[in-house]
Amino acid sequence: MADEKYLLTTENVNLFYSGKQALFDISLYFPKNGITALIGPSGSGKSTYLRALNRMHDLTPNVKVEGKFLFHGVDMYADNVDLVDLRKRIGMVFQQPTPFPFSIYENVAFGLRLGHKVPKHDLNEAVEKALRQAGVWEEVKDRLDMNALGLSGGQQQRVSVARVLATKPDILLLDEPTSALDPISSRVVEDSLLDLRDEYCLIIVTHNMQQAARISQTTAFFNDGRLVEVGKTRDIFLNPKEKETQDYVSGKFG
């Protein structure tokens, strides 16, 4: 049951693309901190569900979202919710690093400047803090004026994480954040995520089961738009309750 120990609760979520149902009765709860991995074969609904968590589908015509979404106990889908504010508090990092063609500094400061006039000193502090938290400060501190597009893929992705962190979110949604990176850069990004898990609620869609096993405490397995099983990551991988989960984690399909 949902209660105050959870920062975000979602109950009985159904989602339809032009009338075609893509999510079926999903109920999942997220605590204030820690990493939850959403795993499952291609097309199982992981990204669709993730995008519902910061109302990204509002931007797409013909998508209908049903169910109860409470963030800090408040209905996230109420008409009076300020979407810019919601997306600052529930930030999203995408598969491809998404730096703007500006300096590293401006990339991170971007979200902070939205709708606010922030004193330069505060901005400098916030940019440094976010880059430190994202684990990329030491690599970029002497070249903050450099175009962020000149960084490596892994660095760009950590700058993307910093940009989201700068707005002081409670939740980071990560949609396959390392799938476009080489294995070494992926591990560096994973290490940065691990450093964040005590302070933030992270929800990560990943195809990479080793990654889910390495970094998450909780794993939810999706198949055909349904939540098959959710539990401690160890149990999902080593001792799943459902045969479908067992078959997926042992590589029989997917």
Ligand SMILES: Nc1ncnc2c1ncn2[C@@H]1O[C@H](COP(=O)(O)OP(=O)(O)OP(=O)(O)O)[C@@H](O)[C@H]1O
């Ligand atoms: N914009 C869209 N319009 C219509 N159908 C969509 C749209 N996005 C996703 N779908 C459908 O919804 C279902 C779930 O897709 P989704 O991308 O959420 O799965 P996924 O598990 O994240 O897959 P992948 O791992 O390949 O990204 C699929 O059948 C997909 O074809």
